[in-house]
Amino acid sequence: MANDSKKKATIYDLSVLSGISASTVSAVLNGTWRKRRIKESTASLIRALAEEHNYTANRQAQGLRSSRSGLVGLMLPVYDNRYFSSMAQTFEAYVRERGQCPIVVSTTRDPDEERRTAETLISYSIDQLFICGATDPDGVHDVCKAAGLRHINIDLPGTKAHSVISDNYEGSRVLTKAIIEQFPADNPLSADDLCLFGGRNDHASRERIRGFRDIKLELLGGSLDDAVQPTGYSPETARLAYERFFNKTGRLPRAMFINSSINFEGLLRFMAGYPHEVFADIVVGCYDYDPFGSFLPFPVLMMRQDVEGIVRTAFELIDNAAGKPEIHMLPSRLVLPRTALEGPLDKLRDVLLGNV
Amino acid sequence: MANDSKKKATIYDLSVLSGISASTVSAVLNGTWRKRRIKESTASLIRALAEEHNYTANRQAQGLRSSRSGLVGLMLPVYDNRYFSSMAQTFEAYVRERGQCPIVVSTTRDPDEERRTAETLISYSIDQLFICGATDPDGVHDVCKAAGLRHINIDLPGTKAHSVISDNYEGSRVLTKAIIEQFPADNPLSADDLCLFGGRNDHASRERIRGFRDIKLELLGGSLDDAVQPTGYSPETARLAYERFFNKTGRLPRAMFINSSINFEGLLRFMAGYPHEVFADIVVGCYDYDPFGSFLPFPVLMMRQDVEGIVRTAFELIDNAAGKPEIHMLPSRLVLPRTALEGPLDKLRDVLLGNV
DNA sequence: ATTCATTGCACCATCGATTGTGCAGTCTTG
DNA sequence: CAAGACTGCACAATCGATGGTGCAATGAAT
Numbered sequence: 153m154a155n156d157s158k159k160k161a162t163i164y165d166l167s168v169l170s171g172i173s174a175s176t177v178s179a180v181l182n183g184t185w186r187k188r189r190i191k192e193s194t195a196s197l198i199r200a201l202a203e204e205h206n207y208t209a210n211r212q213a214q215g216l217r218s219s220r221s222g223l224v225g226l227m228l229p230v231y232d233n234r235y236f237s238s239m240a241q242t243f244e245a246y247v248r249e250r251g252q253c254p255i256v257v258s259t260t261r262d263p264d265e266e267r268r269t270a271e272t273l274i275s276y277s278i279d280q281l282f283i284c285g286a287t288d289p290d291g292v293h294d295v296c297k298a299a300g301l302r303h304i305n306i307d308l309p310g311t312k313a314h315s316v317i318s319d320n321y322e323g324s325r326v327l328t329k330a331i332i333e334q335f336p337a338d339n340p341l342s343a344d345d346l347c348l349f350g351g352r353n354d355h356a357s358r359e360r361i362r363g364f365r366d367i368k369l370e371l372l373g374g375s376l377d378d379a380v381q382p383t384g385y386s387p388e389t390a391r392l393a394y395e396r397f398f399n400k401t402g403r404l405p406r407a408m409f410i411n412s413s414i415n416f417e418g419l420l421r422f423m424a425g426y427p428h429e430v431f432a433d434i435v436v437g438c439y440d441y442d443p444f445g446s447f448l449p450f451p452v453l454m455m456r457q458d459v460e461g462i463v464r465t466a467f468e469l470i471d472n473a474a475g476k477p478e479i480h481m482l483p484s485r486l487v488l489p490r491t492a493l494e495g496p497l498d499k500l501r502d503v504l505l506g507n508v
Numbered sequence: 509m510a511n512d513s514k515k516k517a518t519i520y521d522l523s524v525l526s527g528i529s530a531s532t533v534s535a536v537l538n539g540t541w542r543k544r545r546i547k548e549s550t551a552s553l554i555r556a557l558a559e560e561h562n563y564t565a566n567r568q569a570q571g572l573r574s575s576r577s578g579l580v581g582l583m584l585p586v587y588d589n590r591y592f593s594s595m596a597q598t599f600e601a602y603v604r605e606r607g608q609c610p611i612v613v614s615t616t617r618d619p620d621e622e623r624r625t626a627e628t629l630i631s632y633s634i635d636q637l638f639i640c641g642a643t644d645p646d647g648v649h650d651v652c653k654a655a656g657l658r659h660i661n662i663d664l665p666g667t668k669a670h671s672v673i674s675d676n677y678e679g680s681r682v683l684t685k686a687i688i689e690q691f692p693a694d695n696p697l698s699a700d701d702l703c704l705f706g707g708r709n710d711h712a713s714r715e716r717i718r719g720f721r722d723i724k725l726e727l728l729g730g731s732l733d734d735a736v737q738p739t740g741y742s743p744e745t746a747r748l749a750y751e752r753f754f755n756k757t758g759r760l761p762r763a764m765f766i767n768s769s770i771n772f773e774g775l776l777r778f779m780a781g782y783p784h785e786v787f788a789d790i791v792v793g794c795y796d797y798d799p800f801g802s803f804l805p806f807p808v809l810m811m812r813q814d815v816e817g818i819v820r821t822a823f824e825l826i827d828n829a830a831g832k833p834e835i836h837m838l839p840s841r842l843v844l845p846r847t848a849l850e851g852p853l854d855k856l857r858d859v860l861l862g863n864v
Numbered sequence: 865a866t867t868c869a870t871t872g873c874a875c876c877a878t879c880g881a882t883t884g885t886g887c888a889g890t891c892t893t894g
Numbered sequence: 895c896a897a898g899a900c901t902g903c904a905c906a907a908t909c910g911a912t913g914g915t916g917c918a919a920t921g922a923a924t
Contacts, residue, residue, distance in 0.1 A: 160630070160655055162910055173874045178911060188913085189872055206654075211631040212577065213910035215568040216879045223632075230597060232853050237593040241586060244614055253628055255611045258600055260856045272609055274516075275567040276579075298562075299516060388854060417799050420848040428805070428846070443773050444800030449784070490784070492776040497588050498744060500616045518880055529904045534881060544883090545902055569880030572909045871920075882908080891900075 161205040170201055177202075181209065215277045223278040226256045227269060227292070229285040229385070233413050234495075235440040235457065239284060239307075241496040242463045252279065261385065263288035270295040280470055282306055282463075287354065289313070304470045306462055308355050309479045316466045318457045319481040320356045323439075324363025324409075326486050327455050331407050331437040332371050334451055343374025345406035349393055350415030352384045357411055360439065364409050383415060390418025398422070404434055413440040443492050454487040459496075517561040526557055533558075537565065571633045579634040582612045583625060583648070585641040585741070589769050590851075591796040591813065595640060595663075597852040598819045608635065617741065619644035626651040636826055638662055638819075643710065645669070660826045662818050664711050665835045672822045674813045675837040676712045679795075680719025680765075682842050683811050687763050687793040688727050690807055699730025701762035705749055706771030708740045713767055716795065720765050739771060746774025754778070760790055769796040799848050810843040815852075 163181065167174040172194065179185040180198040201207075215221040224247045228236050240256050247254035255278065259265045266283075270292045273281060281303040283292050289310030296303040297312075309315035328346075335341040348364050351357030361380055368379070381397075383389040390410075398404055410416045416438050423431055434450050441456035461482045469480070487493065519537065523530040528550065535541040536554040557563075571577040580603045584592050596612050603610035611634065615621040622639075626648045629637060637659040639648050645666030652659040653668075665671035684702075691697040704720050707713030717736055724735070737753075739745040746766075754760055766772045772794050779787055790806050797812035817838045825836065843849065 164910075174910090175875075175912075176873060179873095179913085182912080184913085189870090191872065194872080208627055208631045210572070210633070210910050211628075212568045212571040212633050213879090214912080216566070216572050216881085217910080217912045219879075221568065221632075230853055230856070231587065231593045231600070232590065232597040232851055233593070234588065234590075237587045237589070237596075240593075240596075240612075241588040241614065244587070253632070254613065256596075257610060258597065271564055272567075275564050276577075276609070277566070277568050386853070386856075387848075387851075413800075414853065417848060420799055420803055423803065424846055424848045442800050443776055444769075444798050444804065447776055447779065447804055448800065449803070449805040490780055492743075492773060492780045494743075495588055497586055497742070497770065500586070500742075520880075530881085531883075531905075532903060535883090535903095538882080540882085545900090547902065550902080566880050569909090570882080572911090573880080573882045575909075865924100867922100867924085869920105869922080871918105873917090873919105875914105875916080877914090878912085879910105884905105884907090886905080887903090889901080889903105891898105893898085894896100 160210070161202075161207045162210065163207075166198060166201050166205065166207060169205075170198060172198060181207070182214075219277055220279050221277040222252050223255050223273075223276060224250075224252045225273045225278045225281040226254065227266065227273075227281065227283050227286060228256060228258045229261045229287075230258050231256075233440065234442045235413065235459070236285070238459050238496050239463065242459050243282065245496065245499065246463055246467055259286070261285070261287045263291055267291050267295050274299045274301055280304075282466055282470070283310070283313075284308075286310070289315070302470055304466050306466050307457075311477060313477050314469050314480070315477070316462050316469065316480045316482065317356070318462070318484045320359035320484075321363045323455050323457075323484040323486075324360040325367045326484075327437045327439070327453060328364045328367040328409060329371065330453050330486055331409060331435055332367070334435045334453070335407070341372065341407055343368065343372040343379075346372065346379065346409070347397070347405040347407075348380045348409040348411065349419075350381075350383050350385070350390055350411030352382045356439075357382060360409075360411060382411075383418070385412055385414050387414055387417040387421060390415035391421040392418075394419055394422040404431060406433070407435045408437070410436060410438045413438055413442045413445060416442075416445060441487050441493065443495075446487060446489060446491050451489040453489060455484045456487050456493065457484045458482045516566070517558075517563045518566065519563075522554060522557050522561065522563060525561075526554060528554060537563070538570075575633055576635050577633040578608045579611050579629075579632060580606075580608045581629045581634045581637045582610065583622065583629075583637065583639050583642060584612060584614045585617045585643075586614050586770075587612075589796065590798045591769065591815070592641070594815050594852050595819065598815050599638065601852065601855065602819055602823055615642070617641070617643045619647055622648050623651050630655045630657055636660075638822055638826070639666070639669075640664075642666070645671070658826055660822050662822050663813075667833060669833050670825050670836070671833070672818050672825065672836045672838065673712070674811075674818070674840045676715035676840075677719045679811045679813075679840040679842075680716040681723045682840075683793045683795070683809060684720045684723040684765060685727065686809050686842055686844075687765060687791055688723070690791045690809070691763070697728065697763055699724065699728040699735075702728065702735065702765070703753070703761040703763075704736045704765040705767065705775075706737075706739050706741070706746055707767030708738045712795075713738060716765075716767060738767075739774070741768055741770050743770055743773040743777060746771035747777040748774075750775055750778040760787060762789070763791045764793070766792060766794040769794055769798045769801060772798075772801060797843050797849065799851070802843060802845060802847050807845040809845060811840045812843050812849065813840045814838045 163174045163177040166177045179188045180195045226243045244254045283305045285307040289305045290312045293312040305315035381393045383393045437453040439455050441454040519530045519533040522533045535544045536551045582599045600610045615625050639661045641663040645661045646668045649668040661671035737749045739749045793809040795811050797810040
């Protein structure tokens, strides 16, 4: 640690201390010095000095000059569920690996907030933006486009930029089928007993509802009325929906397709008023995987979206954004009840073990 | 949208367009114009122009000049559990409310990574840093101090800066007591049957272990050997610990105090190999609240840390960092089995409802 | 001994904002 | 009507880095 640790050292400080010009110092420290034909000995002298005064470049100044910041943004609806938190965790690892700095922001599914946030991030000259689960991806696209910012949609697709999402239709079919198959042949599920709760009018919800309806009709027949109750992505409105059903029919559906673990939490809220046994024989199929959710007292089937794959693909695509916007779909994985899968934290094991 | 939307407008563009000097434009747009005695009419003219060309200030330039960025950092061990993800969610809301930009980064409990990350954030001239759950808070402090960066510890305390944490000793006593009281008087818990798993050698773990031991000794007596198994904050090492116990004794302890929901996931992994019934009669007390965890088939007691309170207090303290470093302790809340509490997402309800 | 190429570095404008200072014009006062 | 006060704004330095350009010193070639 240098003695003059009052304020951060700049290239000018190092320049004065070494008697070498600031531009040379800069060139050495940012790696362009060979191109500028700086002597090896000069370079190592400066590097030593920089080390001694633990110099680090001012990223704002760098960014101002070069109009690149080293920041990579991820816009998320919310942090607080396992799908999005694992998304953030995975995203972070990728960005760090590339030597850049992740900046994750949540926009609470508010289209205005999404655009404002994009503006804000742009004002920091972020280099890339991953738009995850945006309510209005195309609105964000316009903002990015005007600023010449590379961006990509994930989780929910847009029409103006590449998108990487889960194959929600196919996943939903698999999940719905699996729910139905949980019931024994001698006491099969009837069409009335299978309902879908949660989600709203976004691409993912629509696709899932479509898959749900198709399979339900195919395997159970019956009418579709009342079987689908979009509640928005809120635990509380979901709770009200379960309650309404319960108050009307005196029970819950034998089987429920729940569009998001957030809506699943609404079910918990409802169930809290009753003992376990009241709901011992229901079956739940749920989008997004939550390890604790998988071990509830009744069978819970979950669709785990391939977060790792989505993020990886998005990174591959964002750099070569050639061609017209396409939607890349990745399969999700059905997770049977009582399954504890590994998550992004398991990749950190070495560090964790090392410090136990 | 202005037609010349190729690149972002600057104060110079507006200056040329209006025939007014750039410094005046700047003053108008950053709010200091009254102080600089700019005419109201001039100001509104510029504001109109800015609006028309949808000008937004370049934060890097601002930051470079003023050495403040509007960025507020939160350093987190990991994102991917409900405690930290709700911390991020709450933190975000506070920062946004103050008109600043949150920047959340995870450091995976690696002290080197913590310091490097602090350096990186400093190089972006962040205005404040919230150091959450750091393995080496004092190391991070040194880095911040050298750069004159305001900072505060949360979740885990340091000795060189103010800290806001949970009262883990008291919380642990309450939790341990509650675990013991889950057992009926005619079939009470014995000392051998109560074990603690998880955590490591950090302040929180130590305090919790101390509270656990004190209450255990007080209520159950008996020896303390083998009752405490720190496994680090990893699901996998925790799983191994449960497995070891099981292999040695042919069963799990009747009651377990688990230091973190992350370690609880290890228990799930272990249990996945057996049907529910094998573990129907165990009781788990766990640090950190997870709504799904609360509804598992066996009684789960959870200590919910007051995330909202911690963040609020930290924000109150960080601005007046007077006096010598103190540790502010907040009580946690015991959550009985089968309880679905509200979380930070419930505050977003209006927006969500509005868009259903 | 010239000329020319190469090496090694310094100079300076620039990115887009902020802010201390100065100055012309208008108003007030005695 | 001159002196001072006030109004409204422009000028220019500055934050810390980058990169184009130019120039002196050295070596090579003729």
